[in-house]
Amino acid sequence: MNRLLQNRLLLQLLFTSVAAVSVTALSAMLIAEAIRSAESVVLKETNQVLSTATSELQQQYLYRVIADSAWGSLPLSAKDLSLRAITQTALRAYPGVEGGFYAEPDFLGYAFPTHDSALAKTDVPSAERNWIEQTVKRSLQNGGQAHQVFRGRSDIVVIEATADNARSISAWTMKRLAGRNDPNIQKRGLLLLALGLAALLSIVGTLATGISLQRGVAEVNKGLSRLEKDFEYRLSPRSDELGQISQSINRMAIARGQLETELRREDRLRAIGRLASSLAHEIRNPLNSIRLTVQLLEQKLKTNSIRPQDLAIIKGEVDRLNTLVTDLLDLQRTRQPRPEWQTVLPVVEHCISLLHKQAEAQGHSLTTGAHQPDLYAYFDSQQLTQALVNLLLNAIQATPAHGRIQVYVDDRNDQVEIIVQDGGAGLSDEQREHLFELFYTTKPGGTGLGLAISRELMRSQGGDLVYRANETGARFVIQLPKEAWCQPQQS
Amino acid sequence: MVVSCSAAVLVCIMQLLLPQPPRPPRPGPPDARRVADHIADIRRKIENIQPVNTTARRALQYSRSYLQRGETFLGSQRLFTADRFAAAADALLHIAEHQEHLRSNGGPKGTTPMEEVRRHLERVYFQLQQADYFLTEAHDKEAASFPKWARDFYQIAMRAAETGDAVAADENAKCAEEVVRALENLAQAATENSGVRG
Numbered sequence: 001m002n003r004l005l006q007n008r009l010l011l012q013l014l015f016t017s018v019a020a021v022s023v024t025a026l027s028a029m030l031i032a033e034a035i036r037s038a039e040s041v042v043l044k045e046t047n048q049v050l051s052t053a054t055s056e057l058q059q060q061y062l063y064r065v066i067a068d069s070a071w072g073s074l075p076l077s078a079k080d081l082s083l084r085a086i087t088q089t090a091l092r093a094y095p096g097v098e099g100g101f102y103a104e105p106d107f108l109g110y111a112f113p114t115h116d117s118a119l120a121k122t123d124v125p126s127a128e129r130n131w132i133e134q135t136v137k138r139s140l141q142n143g144g145q146a147h148q149v150f151r152g153r154s155d156i157v158v159i160e161a162t163a164d165n166a167r168s169i170s171a172w173t174m175k176r177l178a179g180r181n182d183p184n185i186q187k188r189g190l191l192l193l194a195l196g197l198a199a200l201l202s203i204v205g206t207l208a209t210g211i212s213l214q215r216g217v218a219e220v221n222k223g224l225s226r227l228e229k230d231f232e233y234r235l236s237p238r239s240d241e242l243g244q245i246s247q248s249i250n251r252m253a254i255a256r257g258q259l260e261t262e263l264r265r266e267d268r269l270r271a272i273g274r275l276a277s278s279l280a281h282e283i284r285n286p287l288n289s290i291r292l293t294v295q296l297l298e299q300k301l302k303t304n305s306i307r308p309q310d311l312a313i314i315k316g317e318v319d320r321l322n323t324l325v326t327d328l329l330d331l332q333r334t335r336q337p338r339p340e341w342q343t344v345l346p347v348v349e350h351c352i353s354l355l356h357k358q359a360e361a362q363g364h365s366l367t368t369g370a371h372q373p374d375l376y377a378y379f380d381s382q383q384l385t386q387a388l389v390n391l392l393l394n395a396i397q398a399t400p401a402h403g404r405i406q407v408y409v410d411d412r413n414d415q416v417e418i419i420v421q422d423g424g425a426g427l428s429d430e431q432r433e434h435l436f437e438l439f440y441t442t443k444p445g446g447t448g449l450g451l452a453i454s455r456e457l458m459r460s461q462g463g464d465l466v467y468r469a470n471e472t473g474a475r476f477v478i479q480l481p482k483e484a485w486c487q488p489q490q491s
Numbered sequence: 492m493v494v495s496c497s498a499a500v501l502v503c504i505m506q507l508l509l510p511q512p513p514r515p516p517r518p519g520p521p522d523a524r525r526v527a528d529h530i531a532d533i534r535r536k537i538e539n540i541q542p543v544n545t546t547a548r549r550a551l552q553y554s555r556s557y558l559q560r561g562e563t564f565l566g567s568q569r570l571f572t573a574d575r576f577a578a579a580a581d582a583l584l585h586i587a588e589h590q591e592h593l594r595s596n597g598g599p600k601g602t603t604p605m606e607e608v609r610r611h612l613e614r615v616y617f618q619l620q621q622a623d624y625f626l627t628e629a630h631d632k633e634a635a636s637f638p639k640w641a642r643d644f645y646q647i648a649m650r651a652a653e654t655g656d657a658v659a660a661d662e663n664a665k666c667a668e669e670v671v672r673a674l675e676n677l678a679q680a681a682t683e684n685s686g687v688r689g
Contacts, residue, residue, distance in 0.1 A: 078679035085621035
C-alpha cells in the first residue's frame with residue numbers, strides 16, 4: 001500500500017481505471033433508469049388498450065343479451081360458454097390482454113386468446129384473482145369503470161373493469177407488464193450512489209495525482225535549471241517516484257562536480273606548463289638582449305666608447321621584465337569577486353571618464369549609450385572597471401587617429417551586455433582563435449595578459465568576455481548575469 | 492286526499508275489467524311443459540312453411556333433425572338440453588323464413604336502411620369468429636358444415652351490400668347470424684353436465 005501511494009503513476013492508472021469502470025457502469029445504469037422511467041408511458045398506453053378492450057367486451061355482451069330473450073334463464077355454464085366465445089373473439093385483437101366477466105359471485109367467460117401456450121387458458125389466474133375481484137367489485141359499486149394498477153414481485157398488473165347499467169355484470173380485462181416492477185430499486189439506488197461516489201473519488205484522485213505529478217516535474221525542472229548555474233545546488237529529497245529521479249540527478253551533479261574539479265586541476269596544470277614555457281620565452285628574450293648589450297659594453301669599456309643609448313637598451317629591457325612581472329602578479333592577485341545587484345551604466349560612464357582625455361589626445365571620439373539607463377546586473381564594480389578599462393585601452397590603441405570608439409549597454413534576456421566597438425581594422429581569423437590565450441599579443445610591447453585577465457575577472461563572477469565578429473573594427477562584449485551566481489568551490 | 496284515493500281504486504277496477512295482453516314467458520329454468528310447448532310450436536312452424544329454395548330445404552332438414560333430438564331429450568327429462576336443441580331448431584327454421592323474405596324482396600318489417608345493415612354486418616362478422624369455437628364445444632358432427640355455411644351467408648351478404656342490395660344483405664346477414672346462434676345453442680346444450688369454469 002505504501003509503495004502504491006508513493007508510485008503516483010501507478011496510482012493514477014488505478015484511479016483512471018476505477019473511474020472508467022465506474023463511469024461505464026453508471027452510464028449503463030442511467031440508461032436502464034431511463035428505460036424504467038418510460039414505465040408511466042407504458043402504463044398510459046396499457047390503460048388505453050384495456051379501456052378499449054373492456055368497452056368492446058361490454059358492448060358485445062349487450063348485443064348478446066338483447067338478441068336472446070332467454071339469456072336470463074340460461075344456467076351459468078351456458079352463459080359462461082357464450083361469454084367465453086365473446087371474450088375469446090374480442091380479445092384476439094389485443095395481444096397480452098386477458099379478461100372476462102364477473103357476475104357476483106362468479107367469474108364468467110374468462111379467456112386469454114393471445115396466451116403463449118398450445119393449450120387455451122380457461123381459468124382465471126389464481127395469483128391475480130383477488131386483484132381482479134377487487135377491481136370488478138369496485139366497478140359494480142360505482143356503476144362504471146374501475147382501473148387499478150398492482151405491483152407484483154417483478155410484474156406490474158393493470159386491471160380495468162366496466163359494469164353494465166344494471167350493475168349486475170362487469171366486463172374486465174387485465175394485462176401483465178412483465179419485468180416492469182423492480183423490487184431491488186433501493187439496492188439499485190445505493191449501488192448507483194456508490195458507483196457515483198467511486199467515479200467522483202477516482203476523478204478527484206486522478207486530478208490530484210496529476211497535479212501533484214505536474215508540480216513534482218516542475219520542481220525537478222526548476223532544480224535542474226538552477227543546477228546548470230550552481231553546481232553545489234542539490235534537488236530536495238522526495239518520497240515519490242520523482243524522488244528517485246531527484247536522487248539520480250543529485251548523484252550525477254556530484255559526479256559532474258568532481259569531474260569539473262578534476263578537469264580544472266588538469267587545465268591549471270596545463271596552463272601552468274604553458275605559462276612557464278611562455279614566461280621562460282618572454283624572460284629569455286630581454287635577458288639575451290641585456291647579455292648582448294652588456295658584452296658590447298665590456299668591449300666598449302676597453303675603448304671607452306660607451307654610449308647612453310646602450311644603457312637605455314638595458315634599462316628598457318629591465319622595464320619590460322618589470323611590466324611582465326607586474327602583470328603576472330596582477331593575474332596572481334585576482335581576488336574573489338563580490339558581485340552586487342547594481343546599475344551598469346554609472347560604471348561604464350566612470351571608465352569612459354577615466355580614459356576620455358587619453359582618447360581625445362589621439363583625436364578619438366569616445367561615446368556611450370544605453371537603450372535603458374537603469375539596467376541592473378550582478379557584478380563586482382571594481383573588477384568590471386578593471387576589465388572595461390583594459391578593453392577601452394586596447395580600443396584606443398587599435399583605432400587609427402580621429403577614429404570612433406563606441407560603448408553601449410544592452411539588455412539581453414538573462415544578462416546585460418557592455419559592448420565595446422573600436423574603429424580599427426578588426427581581427428583576423430587566426431587572431432580571433434588565440435585572442436584570450438596568455439602571452440598572445442599583436443601589439444608591440446604588449447604582454448598578452450590583458451584580455452586573459454579581463455575574461456578571468458568576468459568569468460569569476462558569472463559573466464564572460466567574448467569577441468563578436470563585426471564588419472568594421474573589433475567588437476568585445478562583456479556579459480553580466482542578472483541572477484546571483486555562486487562560484488564553484490575549487491578543491 | 493279523498494279524490495286521489497278514489498282515483499286509485501278506479502284504476503285498479505279498470506285494470507281487472509279490461510282484457511290483458513298475453514304475458515311473455517318468465518325467465519327461469521325450463522320446465523317440461525314449457526319445453527314441450529316450445530317444441531310443438533316449432534314443429535307446427537316447420538310443417539307450415541314451404542321451402543322456397545334448396546337453402547331453405549337444407550335449413551328445414553337440419554331444423555327437423557335437431558327438433559327431433561330435442562324431443563328425445565325431453566322424453567328422457569333432460570330439459571335444458573331439450574330446450575337448447577329446440578332453440579337450435581328454431582334458429583335454423585328462421586333461415587328458411589329469411590329465404591322466403593329474400594324471394595318476396597323484404598321481410599314483414601320492410602326494407603332496413605343500408606347504414607343499419609352495415610352495422611349489422613359488423614356484428615355478424617364478430618359472431619362468425621365464434622362459430623368454430625361453438626362447433627368444438629358442441630361435439631356435434633352433424634353441425635360440422637355450419638361454420639362454413641355461416642361464412643358463405645356472410646360473403647353473399649357482403650357482396651349484396653357492395654352492390655347496394657340492402658334486402659339481400661340484411662336477410663343473408665340474418666341467416667349467418669342464425670347459423671351461429673344454432674351452433675351456440677348446440678354448444679350450450681353440451682354444457683348441461685359441465686360446470687362453470689373460472
